[in-house]
Amino acid sequence: MPFDIPVPFFLIRHGKDWVAFDTGNNAQVAVDPVGYWSKPVTDAYMPVMKPHEEFKEQLKKLGLTPQMLHAVIISHGHLDHCGALDDLAGTNVPVYIHKDELEVINKSVESGKQTAYIPADFKKLGEVNIKTIDGTLDLFGDHSVIVFPTPGHTPGHQSVYVQTGEGQRLILAQDACYTLENMIANIPPGLAFDIPKALTNTNHFKVMTFAGMHLVPPHDPDWWNGKPLAPQKFKV
Ligand SMILES: [Zn+2]
Structure with missing residues (x-):
């Protein structure tokens, strides 16, 4: 049975700096999805x-433009995250x-094939200030925003840990954990490059939640139901 899946990306404010985690779909997806995808x-x-x-339309809600961002973190190259x-x-x-x-x-760009990676999403890759990571990145050096590798769904997937001003600790898992059920019942994501690695992530997430962190599952319609969206402040 078809159902609607939320496709979230995040804006994190750190002092005066704004950081985006993922970018969602390309603008063309709202206009001509079959032609574009x-x-x-x-x-x-x-x-x-x-x-x-x-x-960029969502950024406008907060008075921002893409060039005003301090940084962007990309979980992985799939069409609904890197578009x-x-x-x-x-x-x-x-x-x-x-x-x-x-x-x-x-x-995937070289192959020209339309898969979960859409070559057109990367047509301006050469004009983007790409910084590659291999390991963890403590973005502000104060343990408030930490990028960490969660390979499995794709070879180079990354998730983000956020310590909020209210003292909450969030795991923005993105596709390392589509839904809460993936974590609770140890179910790998529907699409996985490496299933054992994907399950290692969900096991780690489980321990992190036992230790008081909140997992934010990206594609879980029940979890997102009623959650405040931009420009409102996010709440778990
Ligand atoms: Zn994905």
């Missing part, structure tokens, strides 16, 4: 996206991608 892809996932839901990378073209904003993910992205 191709029919085989939309047969599997038909996007339900309005133009105002696009990355608006072109909004960062021509800016100096550092865009952090795991080195193994960049390798997969470059291969």
